[in-house]
Amino acid sequence: MTDGEPRIGIVGSGIAGLRAANAILKCKVDARIVIFGDETHRTYNRPGLTKKRYPVSDALEMTIAEDLKVNGAENNALTWRLGTKIETADLRNRVLRLSTGETFEYDRLVIAAGVRPRTSAEGNRECAFHTHRTLRDLGDAQYMHNQLQTSEKVTIVGAGFVACELASLAKDYGCEVLMLEALRCGPFESVLGKRISIALGRWVVQNGVTFLTGDSARELLCDRTVVSARDVSASEASNLESPSDRSLFVEAIGSVPNVEWLRGNGLDLSDGVRVDEHMRVSQCEDVFAAGDIARYPDPWMAGNHTRMEFWKNAIDTGDLAGRSLASSLGYDAKISQIGYFPSIATEVFGLRIQVAGNPKISDSMEIICGDLDQLDHGVLVAFLREGVTVGAAYMDKGARLNSTYIALLKSLKAR
Ligand SMILES: Cc1cc2nc3c(=O)[nH]c(=O)nc-3n(C[C@H](O)[C@H](O)[C@H](O)COP(=O)(O)OP(=O)(O)OC[C@H]3O[C@@H](n4cnc5c(N)ncnc54)[C@H](O)[C@@H]3O)c2cc1C
Structure with a gap:
């Protein structure tokens, strides 16, 4: 233990991290809690980023309680270190190394670092024809909303939840939308199967989207190999004067857990961070994980571990991680297990x-x-x-x- 009241580090200023902090405070734990976030702003409503009615441009002016209905974010025991990335963690010696060069010693740690978008070889950059982008944070969303207001055409790679919501949004803004799904027959196939996916593909088309699958989609994917195979001529590229002439090309092709900073500690990081049914990291008594990054025992499939990427899961696992942490410090906290059926809702056209x-x-x-x-x-x-x-x-x-x-x-x- 550090001298005096225990120090609790929370890595990730998203909803899972905030809910963990909130649960710790509710258990009246006498501790100093520091939330580290590499984004420069506090927690906001991430699902709102693709919803028409969410006020993306005003999101920063809202309080957390207004935006997310979480009280306690202003508590004196809580310090926000925003714009601060955790570069590495030494879990044996309980030390975090910060992007500022400082170190932070903790007694308990919550890992709530979420995921980032998977990208093709192009990543977030300009190519001869497109401005390549992904959508995960508020900055991405503000950029995207601005672009959609002025773009005539947007290409979206993928047909999952983010891709479909974005296609709806782009159509609402009056854009011409091309969706490319090279691996599946239609939207949400990996969740709902082929028949429903094909029906949803028809729905998307009925709503004015050009939806291509298989080889037709693959041919239009823009990554380095495809572009070079097309042999883009210098004159063709120079006809495009500035990045704003390039059409928007958004990749929504899944995500990757943010685990790199945890390497070297002997953890199982094969798909996020593996935890037990109370969100405690396997083999680490004083470390807990929650949200999109946590892989926990599947309550509905004995013997399996599952990692879920949805809002309510981040809330519930964040709460549980916070309560388990409080209990590990000797506080009276009701610890349960995640035991509900997952449920997701979205709106597409x-x-x-x-x-x-x-x-x-x-x-x-x-x-x-x-x-x-x-x-x-x-x-x-x-x-x-x-x-x-x-x-x-x-x-x-x-x-x-x-x-x-x-x-x-x-x-x-x-x-
Ligand atoms: C566009 C979009 C729409 C969505 N729509 C829905 C929806 O309709 N319904 C639904 O249920 N879910 C939706 N989701 C998913 C939902 O938003 C996530 O499940 C939820 O936000 C996960 O919360 P989290 O706290 O685990 O992770 P995050 O919200 O990703 O928070 C993690 C934070 O940690 C930071 N971080 C990462 N590494 C470090 C580090 N080393 N040091 C410091 N900080 C770090 C990240 O930058 C991030 O700010 C959507 C997601 C997106 C992107």
């Missing part, structure tokens, strides 16, 4: 898509109501494994089947 449970582990699906050719009229799908319902999806422009969906959720069974 006015179609609300709700997914619950774990469709990925199903071996069959059953359309309970509706028709996949008319998603906007309401379609409810159950996902089964060996006859047991393990997941559900509901797509609708209204809420016609809401009560049937809720009844279906009640029948979900863990395995």
